[in-house]
Structure formats: structure tokens, C-alpha cells
Amino acid sequence: MTIQLHNAGKRYNRDWIFRGLTYDFHTGSHYAITGPNGSGKSTLLQILSGAVTINEGTCTFALNNQIIAPEKIYNNISYCAPYLELVEEFTLTELLNFHQSFKPFLNKLSTDFIANEVQLEHAQNKKISEYSSGMKQRAKLAQCIFSDTPLVLLDEPCTNLDAAGIDLYNYLVHKYCANRLVIVSSNDKQEYGFCNEVMDITAYK
Ligand SMILES: Nc1ncnc2c1ncn2[C@@H]1O[C@H](COP(=O)(O)OP(=O)(O)OP(=O)(O)O)[C@@H](O)[C@H]1O
Secondary structure, three states, X not given: OEEEEEEEEEEEOOEEEEEEEEEEEEOOOEEEEEOOOOOOHHHHHHHXXXXXXXXXXXXXXXXXXXXXXXXXXHHHEEEEOOOOOOOOOOEHHHHHHHHHHHOOEHHHOOHHHHHHHOOOHHHOOOXXXXXXXHHHHHHHHHHHXXXXXXXXXXXXXXXXOOHHHHHHHXXXXXXXXXXXXXXXXXXXXXXXXXXXXXXXHHXXX
16 A cells, blocks of 8 residues: 655645645555644544545555545545544444444454453443543544554544553554554654654644
């Protein structure tokens, strides 16, 4: 999987968030997008998911050297972000089963195994609405990291996680994302310490 930005620019109304952004993202590398609050990290991540369009330049997605149209890219993406909601009426088992009906899990892993991996096996049959905020974040990470996609987009992935949760995040990323294209939007080294490429978005203001 590759994503190539060439001279990309994004503005909301008259305000440019970034301009002249030329950057290649490749499978095998793990990238961090850093910058202060409001600098455009989440906006860029949404562009890299195909959900938001740029106002100038190009953003090209390719899988196995075949160009993919931005509107088709969603099949290849797992996304975890504070602004993406879970279906809270579901239990974790129902949520994972529903999710895998349109996005299968890595190696056909079972929902029981996944609940166990994120240490939520004791709460597997409890409604997500009754979860704590840290438990909800573990459920979001489970849904994202275990989906069998070449691209994993993580926006502030340790939101609401305690120290054990942050260790769990690092374990999941190392075990299940090693050969995937991973892009993390964050200002917290605990969230992107494993990334081998760091892009400071303020360089493109
Ligand atoms: N839908 C929108 N319409 C108008 N402006 C927007 C929209 N989304 C974001 N912005 C603006 O774009 C800028 C970048 O926002 P963005 O959320 O990408 O920043 P960020 O770096 O992720 O911030 P944070 O670290 O606080 O999460 C901000 O000035 C924000 O107000």
C-alpha cells in the first residue's frame, strides 16, 4: 500500500491548514503526524482515509501498484479516533461480530480471542454503553487493529487509556501491525514511539 501526496493543500473556508505537502507513505514503515492542537493532524489523517478531500495538489492511493479511487479506499482502512463512535447498544461480542460481517478480522481470529487479547473477556457480554471510557477505547482499538486491512490510521490512540492500557496498545501494534502501513496522529510519544518516520505538520504551513 502506498499513499502519495503531491503539493497537497487543504483549507477550511479561507484558512489554509497546510499547503505544499509532498510526502509518500509506504507499507513497511510506521509514520507519526505531529503538531500542536489545531495544526491539522486529524484533518490530514481524514484525508489519508479518503473521507476528506484536498483543495489543491493530488492524493494517490495504490495497492499492489494498482491505483485505488479515493471513494473505494475505505475497504482497505482501519481507523481509530476519539470522534468515531461505537454502536453502544451492542455488547462487545455483538460489536465485533457486526464489524467482521463487512470487514473480516486478521487470520479469521474469533471474537473470543480478540476480546481476550484486549483484556475485555470479563465484559464481553456487557453493553458498550455500560463500559468505562478506557474500556471503550480498548473496544475501539480491537475493532481497528484486528480488521484485516493494509492501512491502519490511529488518531490519539491512547485516549482514556491507563498505563496498562498503553502497554496493551504497544503490544497490539507490535504484534499485529508490523507489516502494515500505520499512520498515527499524535503529540504523545507514548502513542507514536514505535514510528520510524515523524512528520511535523507545521513544516507545511
Ligand atoms: N469541518 C471543519 N470545518 C472548519 N474548520 C475545521 C473543520 N475541521 C477542522 N477545522 C479546523 O482545522 C484546523 C485543524 O484541525 P484539526 O482537528 O485537524 O487539528 P489537530 O492538529 O488534529 O488538533 P488537535 O491536536 O487539537 O486534535 C483547526 O483550526 C480547526 O478549527
